[in-house]
Amino acid sequence: MNRRWRPSLGFVLGGALAGTLAMSFAGLIALRYLGPEIGFRNAAYLLGAAIIVLTAGLGWLLVRLLLRPIAALERYASDQVVGGLSGPVPPPAHFGTRELHRTARSVMDMAETLRDREATIRSYTDHVTHELKSPVAAIRAAVELIEDGGTLAPGDRRLLGEIDGARAQIEDRLAALRAAARARETRYLGQTVLADLVPALQQDHPDLVLRPIGGEGVLPMSAGGLRVVLGQLLRNAAESGAGQVTLRLERGREGVSLTVADDGRGISPGNAARIFEPFFTTRRDSGGTGMGLSIVRNILAAHRAEIVLLPAPSGAAFRLGFQSPA
Structure with a gap:
């Protein structure tokens, strides 16, 4: 289990705002004292460069803690929809804040549950249709064998027709069941x-x-x-x-x-x-x-x-x- 420290979302947002305000005030104070010493233009250049570096560092933290985990979770959800039925999709490697971590875990649990449910339905459908295929084929062969065996009384021929009709209905239901299972998996993306x-x-x-x-x-x-x-x-x-x-x-x-x-x-x-x-x-x-x-x-x-x-x-x-x- 990954026990790395994860800040709260409030801490990250509050820290970003506080850091932005602190840089502004610190720049004003530094400009006041550095200006007479090295010149106000040089001080402005120096402070501008420092603020750009600090802002870039703050932006990198926000990307790492917020933007990258959200983008990774979005890709994971999209991959589950498109390709999850063909196999497991690797979960995101980064979660950022505690709130994003909990959200990501809930999304992944839901995705795994849905994938397992679809796999169960598909497996059950394949098993049922496969197991019934052999007896249905045996019924068809028996009907053909009896029909080729000789003259049948009208009543026997009618009964044999009903048996063959029931066999055809079973085959139609099995084909429809397979089509219904495929319909749950097929994606027709586009407009x-x-x-x-x-x-x-x-x-x-x-x-x-x-x-x-x-x-x-x-x-x-x-x-x-x-x-x-x-x-x-x-x-x-x-x-x-x-x-x-x-x-x-x-x-x-x-x-x-x-x-x-x-x-x-x-x-x-x-x-x-x-x-x-x-x-x-x-x-x-x-x-x-x-x-x-x-x-x-x-x-x-x-x-x-x-x-x-x-x-x-x-x-x-x-x-x-x-x-x-x-």
Whole structure:
């Protein structure tokens, strides 16, 4: 444990102010007595040089005790966000004052807790999907073997179809689970102008008419991430019978928001509270996994953003809220 002495923040700031005042008074006094002896111009030059040296020393102390530890903590936090999932990030070597030391320790503990939590989720997801892969493959092989074995009665063939359908559903759920875990880790850093993204979204969803409002605004996420997020919402809109989707971008005091509203069948009040739950779907018979909106929420959460379902007289409306950088 590092037991080096660390001054308090009040001591550092108070000492800097006191040192500045002391140099000013000492310079006036020295000029009064040195001026008649060596000349006021020479005394001013000498005192000016002395004050510059002392001020540089004071500035070096402030940089060492305040600026450098804060910059190191900022780099540590940034490295944890970008690269912490691939391995541990070295902590800052200097902490400066006692207050900065306590703050740095709290930030590092929080970062380690979040990294361990993400690693646990990733490890659990990988383990579950790996362990279930073998029995699912065995079920598929057994179904194929039985089908190739000869003529089956209609009832047996129907039962075999149900078994194979359940196997396909399990495979779809496992793929969705892996996608949800990856969504928690992937970072889409950057900025995107909505108007530049709409043509690509329109090409991906030709059956929908997209109406951007405030399209010249900038969203704090890369085009790749927004294409994943908005693509899922547009697919849901198309599957609910929508023909038109409005993308309204607004900027407020707390950040940027993007409202995605369609004219489809909408979401029933009974399902509204569960649409972001993993594996909840109303289209299970048609192959829905119930992970689309959960993945969208995970991606947005990794970028300090959120998605909420808005009340709408018709269709469905979602608001994507992006916080302004602190």
